[in-house]
Structure formats: C-alpha cells, structure tokens
Amino acid sequence: MTPGPPAADAGREVCVVGGGLAGITAAVRLADAGHRVTLLERRAELGGATYSFDHGGLVVDTGQHVFLRCYERYRDLLDRLGSTGLTRLQPRFSVPVLAPGRAPHVLARARGLPAPAHLLPPLAGYSLLNVRERWRAITAANALRAVDPDDPGNDRISFGGWLAEHGQGSRAVRRLWDLITVAALNTTAEQASLALAARVFRTGLLERADAGDIGRPIAPLSSLHGRPALRLLTRLGVRVDTGRRVERVEPDTTGFRVAIGGAAGRAGRDELAADAVVLAVPHTAAARLVPAAACDDRAGWQGLGSAPIVNVHLRYDSVVTRLPFAAAVESPVQWVFDRTPPSMPDGQYLVVSISAADDTITVPAGPLAATYAAAVAGLFPAARSARVLETFVTREPHATFRQAPGTRALRPGAATRLPGLVLAGAWTDTGWPDTMEGAVRSGHRAADVVLAHLMCSNRNLEGTR
Numbered sequence: 001m002t003p004g005p006p007a008a009d010a011g012r013e014v015c016v017v018g019g020g021l022a023g024i025t026a027a028v029r030l031a032d033a034g035h036r037v038t039l040l041e042r043r044a045e046l047g048g049a050t051y052s053f054d055h056g057g058l059v060v061d062t063g064q065h066v067f068l069r070c071y072e073r074y075r076d077l078l079d080r081l082g083s084t085g086l087t088r089l090q091p092r093f094s095v096p097v098l099a100p101g102r103a104p105h106v107l108a109r110a111r112g113l114p115a116p117a118h119l120l121p122p123l124a125g126y127s128l129l130n131v132r133e134r135w136r137a138i139t140a141a142n143a144l145r146a147v148d149p150d151d152p153g154n155d156r157i158s159f160g161g162w163l164a165e166h167g168q169g170s171r172a173v174r175r176l177w178d179l180i181t182v183a184a185l186n187t188t189a190e191q192a193s194l195a196l197a198a199r200v201f202r203t204g205l206l207e208r209a210d211a212g213d214i215g216r217p218i219a220p221l222s223s224l225h226g227r228p229a230l231r232l233l234t235r236l237g238v239r240v241d242t243g244r245r246v247e248r249v250e251p252d253t254t255g256f257r258v259a260i261g262g263a264a265g266r267a268g269r270d271e272l273a274a275d276a277v278v279l280a281v282p283h284t285a286a287a288r289l290v291p292a293a294a295c296d297d298r299a300g301w302q303g304l305g306s307a308p309i310v311n312v313h314l315r316y317d318s319v320v321t322r323l324p325f326a327a328a329v330e331s332p333v334q335w336v337f338d339r340t341p342p343s344m345p346d347g348q349y350l351v352v353s354i355s356a357a358d359d360t361i362t363v364p365a366g367p368l369a370a371t372y373a374a375a376v377a378g379l380f381p382a383a384r385s386a387r388v389l390e391t392f393v394t395r396e397p398h399a400t401f402r403q404a405p406g407t408r409a410l411r412p413g414a415a416t417r418l419p420g421l422v423l424a425g426a427w428t429d430t431g432w433p434d435t436m437e438g439a440v441r442s443g444h445r446a447a448d449v450v451l452a453h454l455m456c457s458n459r460n461l462e463g464t465r
Contacts, residue, residue: 019040022424136167180205187355196407314391400433
C-alpha cells in the first residue's frame with residue numbers, strides 16, 4: 001500500500017469506525033499521513049467479515065475467500081500487512097470443473113497468448129458445452145468486452161437478459177457463466193447487474209491475460225488480516241479499541257462527537273472527539289449512524305438488501321481428493337476447497353461454499369450436511385468409501401449486498417454533505433462488486449476524502465490568523 005501525501009496539518013484527530021478491510025486500509029493511510037487515529041471495532045478482533053474462530057481445535061474461517069491477480073489494491077494491503085506469504089497465487093488461471101459421472105475438465109487459460117486470445121482455446125475446448133454452445137460463448141465473451149461497467153444504463157440491465165440476447169441458453173449459463181457470476185457476485189446471472197458482471201469478466205478475464213489467476217489463503221483469515229493489521233496499526237501509533245459499539249455520530253462546532261457504548265468489564269459510556277470520522281461499517285449500520293444532515297437519502301440504502309452464503313464443512317477419515325479446490329456444475333456443490341491443516345495428517349477437511357444461498361440459508365444443519373456429503377461423493381469417487389467423521393454448517397445471512405440491477409444508484413460515494421464525515425465499505429460506490437478488492441478501494445477513497453478535507457480545513461484556519 002502506497003502512503004498518501006503528508007497532510008499539511010499532521011496530527012489531527014480521526015476516528016475510524018469499523019475494523020474490516022475498508023477500515024484497516026483507511027486507518028493505515030491516515031496514520032501514514034501523520035494523523036492521530038482511533039479505530040473502533042465492535043467485534044473482539046479486527047478483520048470484519050474475514051475472520052476465523054475455533055471449532056473443537058479446528059480453526060474455521062467465516063467464508064472461503066479467494067482473490068484474483070487483478071485485485072491490486074488488496075494485494076498491496078497484504079504486502080503492507082506482511083501476510084502475502086500466507087497465500088498462494090496461481091501462475092496461470094486453472095479451475096477443475098466437476099460434474100457427476102464425468103471426468104474433471106480443467107478450464108485453464110492458454111499459455112503465451114495475449115488477452116482476449118488467451119480464452120479462445122479453453123472456451124473452444126470446453127467439454128461441458130457442445131460445439132455450438134462453445135462458439136456462441138466465444139461470441140458473447142467478445143461482445144462483453146464492449147460493455148462499459150461504469151455506464152449507469154448497464155447497471156439497470158440483468159446480466160441474464162443480456163446473455164439471452166447474445167445466444168446463451170440455460171445450459172450454457174449454468175455450466176459456464178454462472179461458474180464465475182455466482183462466486184463473484186453472490187447471485188445468479190439472471191439476477192445480477194450487467195455492469196457488475198462486466199466489471200468481473202472484463203477486469204478478471206478479458207482485458208489482461210493473467211488478471212484472473214486465482215489466489216487463496218493457506219492460513220486462517222484471522223492470521224491473514226486481523227492479527228497482522230493489529231500489529232501494523234499499533235506500530236503506526238493507531239489506538240485500536242475492540243469490543244466497542246458506536247451508538248451515535250454527531251457534528252459539533254469543531255468536528256464530531258462519537259458516542260461509544262460500554263464494553264464488557266467497562267462501566268458507562270465514552271465519548272470521543274474527532275476532526276473527521278470514517279464510517280467503515282455495513283450499509284445497515286451506516287444508515288443508523290449517519291446524521292440526516294449528512295445523507296438525506298440514507299433510508300434508500302436499505303434497498304441494497306443482503307445475500308447469504310452458506311458453508312458446509314466435511315471432515316473425512318482419509319483423503320478423498322488431491323485438488324486444492326474445484327468448481328462443480330449440475331450438482332448442489334458450487335465450489336469445494338481443501339482446508340486440511342498440517343495438524344491433520346491422515347484425514348481431510350473439505351469446505352463446500354454455497355453462494356446465492358437463499359434456498360439453503362434456513363435448511364437445518366443435519367439435512368443440509370447430508371445433502372452435500374452425498375453431492376461430494378457424487379463428484380469424488382474416493383469419498384464414497386471414506387468415513388465422514390464430522391459435519392457442521394456455518395452461515396453468513398448478510399454476506400454481501402444483493403448485487404442486482406439498479407443497485408449502483410443506491411450506492412453512495414465516500415463524501416457526505418458534512419465535510420469530514422466519510423463513508424467506506426465494499427457497499428459504497430466503488431464501481432466494483434462487493435469483494436475484498438472493493439472494500440480496500442473504498443478505504444483508500446475514504447482516506448483521500450478525509451486528507452483533502454483536513455488540508456482544506458487547515459488552510460481555512462491559517463487564513464483566519
């Protein structure tokens with residue numbers, strides 16, 4: 001992460017509310033600029049939606065988060081946190097695609113070809129589509145290159161409708177387009193914004209040959225984000241206060257007052273004075289905290305809604321696959337990841353990640369785990385003879401906002417009508433989907449707005465002397 005320019009009035013008080021990737025990014029930038037930063041996080045640890053917890057001695061992540069080579073700001077953050085070594089980035093995009101009763105098909109970009117020619121061989125040879133479907137997919141991919149992700153008109157159009165207009169039948173959508181759309185946007189192509197889908201496909205696959213190479217954590221998310229962030233922020237002099245819930249943010253004559261609820265073991269409430277405040281919290285919390293004078297349209301943020309993700313965890317007594325991860329079609333399984341820790345030398349721990357999980361979010365854990373254990377056995381023959389030692393389910397009911405047509409108009413920018421009160425989070429208008437990259441980009445934008453405000457404020461003060 002590149003530090004911002006030094007502030008002309010270094011040493012102002014800034015409060016960052018929210019310790020996810022957006023808040024961490026903003027806090028680092030502002031501390032780099034010499035300001036006195038306090039970061040408040042309601043959970044016990046930093047990391048926001050990307051954290052881990054203990055389950056009977058097994059460290060479990062809240063979700064299976066992956067990134068792409070084109071996630072440049074996120075990867076810069078990992079470098080700054082010193083945790084890049086806890087990830088693995090493919091040298092070349094390659095995804096094993098599984099289907100019941102079929103041999104795996106490896107969908108991989110061609111070597112040595114520039115974009116978009118690097119996609120021609122893999123699409124032309126994609127065995128899960130017939131020849132006609134493959135060539136129609138190539139034509140649609142070429143047409144998608146001309147779709148502007150920043151055109152508001154494209155955000156009002158369904159990606160599924162656009163695909164249908166470009167000759168993509170339901171089987172091609174299920175077996176090809178939704179492989180990426182559901183994972184990246186947490187919704188199906190039919191329900192996705194064309195603009196956000198274009199951002200995913202253009203930036204990740206069509207504009208640069210290596211952009212879509214997949215990175216994944218090889219350590220728990222808390223080790224990747226939250227703990228190294230705490231170490232870095234502490235080193236930069238940021239006051240990090242966890243387990244604290246912000247109740248109210250109000251403007252006053254000199255800046256803002258932030259009311260903080262009492263935490264466990266602490267009596268009463270606290271109030272913090274700040275020259276600027278960054279609200280790096282989900283849209284539901286932001287709508288509650290933002291004063292009406294700052295955003296009179298904040299009630300409309302509720303229209304962003306939320307979309308769930310469910311993870312089914314399966315622990316076997318033996319190894320059932322050598323694949324580090326795989327996608328699946330014509331199966332309840334969407335993506336499956338091998339998360340076996342070094343402390344489990346004889347068995348295997350797989351996690352099935354289910355995005356756009358509206359139909360499964362309320363299914364009881366027992367039947368849900370049984371369904372997915374059977375589905376995994378339909379994909380990996382070795383799982384049919386292995387014994388399932390344990391199953392459990394984790395649920396993220398509000399994993400992302402619902403990235404449907406029309407959402408761009410509901411996503412606010414970083415600045416509000418109250419100078420110095422700034423919004424951050426992957427739900428804000430970054431132009432990106434609700435991803436880790438979008439969250440980090442929002443943190444940078446928020447820091448830019450705060451730094452500009454403080455610099456302007458300092459000039460005004462100097463002008464009155």
